Amino acid sequence: MTLLGQVGASNNWARGYHTDGLMAANSILDVARREAESCDCLQGIQMIHAIGGGTGGGLGCLLLDHMRDEYPDRIIASYCIVPSPKVLTSADFVCMRVCVMGYREQDTSDVF
Numbered sequence: 001m002t003l004l005g006q007v008g009a010s011n012n013w014a015r016g017y018h019t020d021g022l023m024a025a026n027s028i029l030d031v032a033r034r035e036a037e038s039c040d041c042l043q044g045i046q047m048i049h050a051i052g053g054g055t056g057g058g059l060g061c062l063l064l065d066h067m068r069d070e071y072p073d074r075i076i077a078s079y080c081i082v083p084s085p086k087v088l089t090s091a092d093f094v095c096m097r098v099c100v101m102g103y104r105e106q107d108t109s110d111v112f
Helices: 013-038 054-070 088-103
Strands: 044-050 075-081 108-111
Touching: 013 054, 044 054, 054 075
Parallel strands: 044 075, 075 108
Antiparallel strands: none
């Protein structure tokens, strides 16, 4: 699923996790739930997202938290896209560290 036409979280992890992300999370989780219910034997969930900003990092963490609650016995794999060092700010680095260290909800994570 791709989010289009939505306002981002303005490079703010907390805004993506606590405020703006909460508004979008239910509709995203509904789509994911429908897809999971259409499977005969759901083995796991894969998520690809950026971790340098508020939408990818904050909303991504929020979705992983909810997915783990709904599917505790399924494998959750996260593929994280890291910002280029050329555009990486200190705020992005802190956000990235929080996201990576806080990913207790996934079984595996690959960082690109």
